[in-house]
Amino acid sequence: MNILIVDDERLIVKGLKHSLEQQGYNVIPAYDGAEALYNLENKQVDFIILDLMLPDIDGMILCKRIREYYDIPILMLTAKDGDYDKVLGFEFGADDYMTKPFNTLELIARIKAITRRVETKKESMILSIEELTINLGERKIYIGNDEIKLTQKEFDMLYLLAKNPGRVFTREEIFSQIWEEEPLDIRTIDVHIKNLREKIELDVKNPKYIMTKWGVGYYFNKN
16 A cells, blocks of 8 residues: 655654555655645555645645545644644544654554545445446446446436335436436436436346336336
8 A cells, every 4th residue: 555644844754654664555755745746646645644734735725635636545644733623634634633743553553444444435335236336436337347338317326226226216206316306307217217228238128127116116126
């Protein structure tokens, strides 16, 4: 795992680099915000240790900017220990918060805990039903190893049905949940279901995944 350490205190970076490399991590040092952003754009970064006090940009602002483009775990370091700064750090996207001076063993333990949580979250965002795989995080679906291209609404509709196998959704319910507004022309649901079946079903006349409850609506086959 590649860990980006963003801190202008070179002794801290040096010490952390040594300790983390002993744990098998690869460390990418950055001593200001600009260098951190450069590394994010040009290298594979899996985890970020971010100091709050940087010479060129406030750590909170940098954290917020990173969150706009990257979904990478961030552990924030700071000499401040006020609750306000902790809350602000979490609001700007930090996953955890440690004050200086800190225990390196505790920091490593927190890195491992955050990584486990992230991996568990990623796994929970993947639905696999026989040959069909739905990856919510990447918003992609696959039949076997082949990626199937869906529109945004088609993906949302498929995920809604697949995460509730066996539950029958009326057209009005589907419309309300996917479009997030009062049902207008619910016939559009039939069109989207038809398009979905053509993309994911081997035989659209005898569907395997998306089933019809005549007179009611649609459901995902739980068998």
